[in-house]
Structure formats: C-alpha cells, structure tokens
Amino acid sequence: MAAAETLTHLAEDAPIQFFDLKSQQASLRSALEARWSTILDHGRYIGGPEVDECEHKLCEFTGAADAVVVGSGTQALVMPLIALGYGHGDAVFIPGFTYNATANAVLLAGATPVFVDIDPKTFNMDPADLERKIQRVKGNRNLRARAVIPVDLYGLPADYAGIQDVADAHGLRIVSDAAQSFGGRQDGKWVGTLAEITATSFYPTKTLGGYGDGGAILVRDKEVGDLLRSIRWHGTGDNRKESIRVGINGRCDSIQCAVVSEKLGIFEEERKRRIAAAEVYNERLSGKVECQQGRSDEESAFGLYTVRVPDRDAVRASLQESAIPTSIYYDTPLHQMPAFDQFAPPGGLPECEKASREVLSLPMHPYLSENQIHRVCDALLKALQR
Ligand SMILES: Cc1ncc(COP(=O)(O)O)c(C=O)c1O
Incomplete structure (x- = not known):
C-alpha cells in the first residue's frame, strides 16, 4: 500500500x-472500559491474570523467550543490572546522548557509567568509540569493563552487530535500552530479541504506551526471566515475605497490563x-x-x-x-x-x-x-x- x-x-x-x-x-475506549470492569470484579489489582496475558502477548509479538513486565522503563534497566550482579567498580558503557534514565539506572545499581560518543548519522552509540572507551577503562585500576547499554534512539535500533563484536572481544554483557523502539526491526528480527536482555517502556507517549507508568524486560533465557520475577518482588521466591536475594518493588499493575494488551491488538x-x-x-x-x-x-x-x-x-x-x-x-x-x-x-x-x-x-x-x-x-x- x-x-x-x-x-x-x-x-x-x-x-x-x-x-x-x-x-x-x-478506538480503544469501550474495550478498555470492559477490561477495567473485569479487573474491578476480580479485584486482583496486583498480579492479576492481565499480567500473564500481557507477558505472553509481548513474547508472541517479538519472539522473545520470556517477558517480565515491570513498573517503568527505568526499572526495566535497573533490574537486569541487579540480576547480573553489577555494583561498585563495574563500568557500564552507555551513549552520552540519550534520556537521563539510562545513566540513572547504572548509578542506582551501584555501577559506574562510562559515556560513549554517537554516530552522527544514526544518533546511536558508535562501536568504534565504544572500543576506545573500553581501552581507557582497562587503563584504570579502579574500574572493570562489564556491560554495555546501547540505546535505540528515536526508535532506530542501535548497531547491535557492531556492538556485539566489541562486547564479545572484551567479555561485556549487553542490555538494550529499547524504551523508544518497541516495534523496530533489524536484520529480520524484532526489537526485544536483538540483545540477550532488552528493556522497554510503556510511558504513555512511547510506541507501546500504557495509560500510566510501566515497562518490560524481554530476554532470550527463561532462567533470567525467573530471576527477574524474583527481583521484581523484593528478591523473594514462593514465600513472598522472605528475601532470598536483593530486589525491589518492580511490579506492573493489572490495569497497565490490560491497557498494553489492548494496545498490542x-x-x-x-x-x-x-x-x-x-x-x-x-x-x-x-x-x-x-x-x-x-x-x-x-x-x-x-x-x-x-x-x-x-x-x-x-x-x-x-x-x-x-x-x-x-x-x-x-x-x-x-x-x-x-x-x-x-x-x-x-x-x-x-x-x-x-x-x-x-x-x-x-x-x-x-x-x-x-x-x-x-x-x-x-x-x-x-x-x-x-
Ligand atoms: C531512552 C530511554 N530510556 C529509558 C527511559 C525510561 O523509561 P520510563 O520513563 O518508563 O522509566 C526512557 C523514557 O523516557 C527513554 O526514553
């Protein structure tokens, strides 16, 4: 067409x-009102059936092995850094031209942001400058190069192949900041599958926005998904009152999940x-x-x-x-x-x-x-x- x-x-x-x-x-109002009425009837405002439904639909759309919905795009960035165990002295490479949440997430996890320059044509992280910044960190006794967060600015996927090559050469993990790019594609693959872990946001003006705050983490490995579900509920397992690891309240409520599921339609x-x-x-x-x-x-x-x-x-x-x-x-x-x-x-x-x-x-x-x-x-x- x-x-x-x-x-x-x-x-x-x-x-x-x-x-x-x-x-x-x-175009969505009557369907949303019907869904809200269902939620008011079942009363499971947190952890209702809408959560599983939304996670399932996100996997169906993107092809990700698992999806974990969370309270915001920022939480979707912080939680993988907690899951990977980063903290003091760990360098996480991020572009210098992005929303402040990318840097805040690194600092909230206790790690150190290392800023990388962008490619002037794509506005996304320049893999050649990533290499230079890694070399600088290697010369600093107080820092270890651990991870990179490419950002898909304005919706355009970052250069994942180029970044993966550099990351592999130095043993860095990749957490993608896809807050702006849900629905983007690269090399026949949807955003959500371009890195081992992908964070996205449901902030209302995003391509897949909710009617409030929300976000999701899409992963290739279901075990990472399970770990993130524990971190999402203060690091608990089956007993919600006992923390077996450090976590946060990272939950996405039933109402936001219902909105996002409708919007996926x-x-x-x-x-x-x-x-x-x-x-x-x-x-x-x-x-x-x-x-x-x-x-x-x-x-x-x-x-x-x-x-x-x-x-x-x-x-x-x-x-x-x-x-x-x-x-x-x-x-x-x-x-x-x-x-x-x-x-x-x-x-x-x-x-x-x-x-x-x-x-x-x-x-x-x-x-x-x-x-x-x-x-x-x-x-x-x-x-x-x-
Ligand atoms: C690039 C980028 N990363 C992270 C975020 C954080 O998302 P949220 O506002 O849902 O916490 C945003 C949202 O504006 C963003 O644009």
Missing part, C-alpha cells in the same frame, strides 16, 4: 499534535501508519534536511521523527508561528548534566554535543494525515530558507 493510503484523511486545517493519545483512545496497524508518515517526511525532506539514517536492513519504530537543523531556535520559532509543535530530545548530553558531569570523558563527546545543539523532533504519531505532514514539511522548508 502506498504511504498516503495508509494515513488518516483529516480536514486540511485540523490542528497538528506532536503526539496524539486522544485519537488512539477513541492495534499495534501493527499503528506501526504501519508511523512508517507511512516517516516515508512522506523522507520523500519531502531528503536532500534538503539531515534526517536520522538507518541501514536498509532495519526499520525504525519511529517513536520520534528527528532532523538536524542549523539555527534551531529560529527554525523552531518559525514553526511555532505556523502552529507546528516540535520538541527537542535532548538539548543537553548526559556528561554535561550536573548529576553526571563527574563522569565526563576528557575532551568531551563531540558528536553528542553537536547533536544536542542541532536536533529537532517533528510531529510523529499514527494519526497524522498526509496533508498534515505536508504542512509540517512546507513550514520547515520555508523556515530553513529565511
């Missing part, structure tokens, strides 16, 4: 939303609409604006559609005059934030710093019409000519 046929047909002048959860809710349709929207953007903008570039064997989940622009403040102001909402993910790289600047590498991270000055995210959601995308592109191209 041509991209334009997949998109909604809306009135020419319908206001453009950056995300649009309202339109989505309209319309997910494929929404995924195709996001791709169709991105195709229209690509056709209009390629050669004129620098867009995030994936390889031909990968499909972004298009959690966000992001371009680079010179003189971003002026471009943004001009788009705002035309009632086009935009956003910036992210205007400060992690190594320059007060909470993390003690871990800044000498010489900084030039590509992260450049990206943080130039990136601009355009409206992206499954309910954009073709004419709305043309309006965004017209306004952007006009702003760039000023």
Whole structure:
C-alpha cells in the first residue's frame, strides 16, 4: 500500500499534535472500559491474570523467550543490572546522548557509567568509540569493563552487530535500552530479541504506551526471566515475605497490563501508519534536511521523527508561528548534566554535543494525515530558507 493510503484523511486545517493519545483512545475506549470492569470484579489489582496475558502477548509479538513486565522503563534497566550482579567498580558503557534514565539506572545499581560518543548519522552509540572507551577503562585500576547499554534512539535500533563484536572481544554483557523502539526491526528480527536482555517502556507517549507508568524486560533465557520475577518482588521466591536475594518493588499493575494488551491488538496497524508518515517526511525532506539514517536492513519504530537543523531556535520559532509543535530530545548530553558531569570523558563527546545543539523532533504519531505532514514539511522548508 502506498504511504498516503495508509494515513488518516483529516480536514486540511485540523490542528497538528506532536503526539496524539486522544485519537488512539477513541478506538480503544469501550474495550478498555470492559477490561477495567473485569479487573474491578476480580479485584486482583496486583498480579492479576492481565499480567500473564500481557507477558505472553509481548513474547508472541517479538519472539522473545520470556517477558517480565515491570513498573517503568527505568526499572526495566535497573533490574537486569541487579540480576547480573553489577555494583561498585563495574563500568557500564552507555551513549552520552540519550534520556537521563539510562545513566540513572547504572548509578542506582551501584555501577559506574562510562559515556560513549554517537554516530552522527544514526544518533546511536558508535562501536568504534565504544572500543576506545573500553581501552581507557582497562587503563584504570579502579574500574572493570562489564556491560554495555546501547540505546535505540528515536526508535532506530542501535548497531547491535557492531556492538556485539566489541562486547564479545572484551567479555561485556549487553542490555538494550529499547524504551523508544518497541516495534523496530533489524536484520529480520524484532526489537526485544536483538540483545540477550532488552528493556522497554510503556510511558504513555512511547510506541507501546500504557495509560500510566510501566515497562518490560524481554530476554532470550527463561532462567533470567525467573530471576527477574524474583527481583521484581523484593528478591523473594514462593514465600513472598522472605528475601532470598536483593530486589525491589518492580511490579506492573493489572490495569497497565490490560491497557498494553489492548494496545498490542492495534499495534501493527499503528506501526504501519508511523512508517507511512516517516516515508512522506523522507520523500519531502531528503536532500534538503539531515534526517536520522538507518541501514536498509532495519526499520525504525519511529517513536520520534528527528532532523538536524542549523539555527534551531529560529527554525523552531518559525514553526511555532505556523502552529507546528516540535520538541527537542535532548538539548543537553548526559556528561554535561550536573548529576553526571563527574563522569565526563576528557575532551568531551563531540558528536553528542553537536547533536544536542542541532536536533529537532517533528510531529510523529499514527494519526497524522498526509496533508498534515505536508504542512509540517512546507513550514520547515520555508523556515530553513529565511
Ligand atoms: C531512552 C530511554 N530510556 C529509558 C527511559 C525510561 O523509561 P520510563 O520513563 O518508563 O522509566 C526512557 C523514557 O523516557 C527513554 O526514553
């Protein structure tokens, strides 16, 4: 089907939303109300049958061996680090250009974040810089190189093959931060199976968002899934009152699981609409604006559609005059934030710093019409000519 046929047909002048959860809710509301009524009837607000159902559906969609739903995407990152036993003196490599949760997760687990620069075309971790940063850690007696967390920024899977090669050469484990990329694909495989452990988020504006906080950990090894289920409930086993290891309250409630299961029912349709929207953007903008570039064997989940622009403040102001909402993910790289600047590498991270000055995210959601995308592109191209 041509991209334009997949998109909604809306009135020419319908206001453009950056995300649009309202339109989505309209198609789900009656099913969700029926599910909430079921939950109110059975009363198992924590650990209800919706939890197993959601975990089962996540495995079915992605092909992961096991899925463990948790309270947020942040918990989905912290818990695998606890499961792998990382702590003081363990170096975990993360990109410097991502959401702050990636760094917080490492520090909450008691490990040390080591920031890696990004590839300017994909905005994702650069495997060559990962190698350089590992070499630096090897020269530091206080740190051991243990794991790497690639982030699939804006929905585009990281370079898992390149990162795996470097990780294998140094014995590093990989925990993928796929908070933004559920529904992405690489080399014929879904996000959730591209690394041994994958963390994702159900924050409402994510591609598979709930109506509150939530997340999931997808794993290749069922034993790791069982370990994570124990950590999810304060490290307990069958006796919920006795901890056999350290854990946290990492549970996802029945209501969020019901929402996510319902959303999985319309997910494929929404995924195709996001791709169709991105195709229209690509056709209009390629050669004129620098867009995030994936390889031909990968499909972004298009959690966000992001371009680079010179003189971003002026471009943004001009788009705002035309009632086009935009956003910036992210205007400060992690190594320059007060909470993390003690871990800044000498010489900084030039590509992260450049990206943080130039990136601009355009409206992206499954309910954009073709004419709305043309309006965004017209306004952007006009702003760039000023
Ligand atoms: C890259 C990345 N990692 C982790 C998270 C954390 O997810 P949550 O907000 O569900 O804790 C987010 C969410 O915004 C994210 O974008």
